[in-house]
Amino acid sequence: MSLSHLYLSDNNLEGIPDALWNITSLSFVIIPYNQLQDLDLSENILSGRVPNLSLCPSLISLFLNNNMFNRSLDLRLPNLQILDLSKNILSGRVPNFSSCPSLKSLYLNNNLFNGLTKSMGYLSQIDTIILHSNHLEGIISEAHLFNLSKLQVLDLSFNSNLSVRINSSWNPPFQLETLHLASCKLGPYFPKWLQKQKRVKSLDISDAKICDSIPSWFWGSIEMCSMLNMSYNQIHGVIPDLSSVLPLLVINLSFNEFNGSLPLLPPDTSDINFSGNKFSGTIFNSCYLRNLHFLDLSDNLFSTQIPRDCFINLMSLDYLNLANNNFSGKIPNPTDLVCLVNSLHLRNNSFTGEIPRSLKDCSDLVVLDLGENNFDGTIPSWLGQSMAELAVLSLKSNNLHGSLPSSLCRLQKLQVLDISINSISGTIPKCLKNFTMLRTKIEPKSMDYRFFIRGNGTWSYDSAYIMWKGNEAKYASTLQLLTLIDLSSNNLIGEIPREVTSLVGLVALNLSRNNLVGSIPHDIGRLEFLNFLDFSRNKLAGGIPPTLAQLSHLGVLDLSFNNLSGKIPWNNHLQTFEASVYMGNPGLCGLPLVLKPCPKDKTPIDNVDEMNNQEHDNIFKSGGFYPYISRDI
Known part of the structure; x- marks a missing residue:
């Protein structure tokens, strides 16, 4: 029986003895080693030079991907059809593969290659070239592609210094099915040579530096296209009726300059991203x-109401983002709603009325952002009763009143709670200690799949707008690491519940601009991961707990405009904060308030003199002064 397959993948191999490549037969196999057809050494930790396999001329497939090879080799394998060197650390120019004339599929993605050779244009049998995520630079032209008549898949994406310069009159010998040139330099004009590609099923020319309108011929040339991504360019104009492009399932035109009305789309479209x-x-x-499950229309100029029937259909999506528009009116409140949405973004519109009870049935919600609208009424108690998976809840900047319902404490998986800039009154419920996700540290390497959404034909991170250090920012890949409670700018009264110090995973806590009284919890130092703490503009009294100095990660602190008194703890990390952090507290004294020393402290001038006198005495005691005198003599 001939040896034709050798699989060593997914081990912990750190090296392969050179002798392995030199033997012509194996002790336990009679057939010569040069009959080997398939070799898989992927997903190990092999390093150094790619092995010389010239003694294996019968190789048809070679998988060396997911290793640590850093030096390539011009392979001489006349029968090789599949070569996978992806996800190594290979650098320099792409090797010359002209000695592999049978090569059909070439995977070199996720390496450090910086240049192409025109020898690639002689691989007449090749149908797949994957070179994305390298450091390729220079120009790729028809000279690199002139003889590739069987080419169907070309992926050069994420090579930001690679310019694609193909003459508009060139007639390519191939018909591509997949063309991905994301983050390459394809513009500024729309590539005319695409007019002759009639079989493209997946086209990604996002972030390709195109600043142009789409020519009319383009829409007729993508009749077989199922995935279209032209996002992050400066393409302008009106999108025509695309309902006849029946295969089109995923369309991403986000962050361009398209205008006019939404186009008609094929009935089976599943992913639409027209944001920005x-x-x-x-x-x-x-x-x-x-079949729609992903819709992002955020950051546009819509200023209409959402009809009831439309809303019912949209709430059956997985992802719905209508943020940063001017949608108005009340959100429909149908009793027959079937809600399947995981992520609902309605922030920064002009919605009015109460938070609709129909959302109670959205038990799969992970992100709910209703902030910056004109919602009124109270925070409904059902918010905490039916949304067991909720991780982000933002109701900021509305007209909500009443107290914080204790049912919110049932949101055990909540990581971000923002109810700032409303008219909420009453006390902060002590039951917030039930926020289980905030009671433990979130590990940076952990993966919370609740924050992953399937959209635009791939998996990506969900996002949310968060007020951080005075600036509103959009968090995506780091959202799952963010833990925040923001109840600022309300009418809350009573004391800060001691239970808040049990939320040891908190990164940000903002209770500013309320009417809180009492003292700062003495064990505030338990919140060791706090980076942002703002208790300013309340009526807090008493001293600043010494444990505050234990918060070594604290980057922003504001205790200003309260009734705090006593000496400011001036040690460790607290020495890095300016006097403005403590201003507006008449009873506070000590550094950094240099003009308000505590009664038993030295004045700033006395302290300087004392330090100088002590330094002078030390010089004499150490004998350092006398050698100096002797040298002068």
């Missing part, structure tokens, strides 16, 4: 797509 444009009018054309 200038679309206006109604959203009717996206309301009734039977």
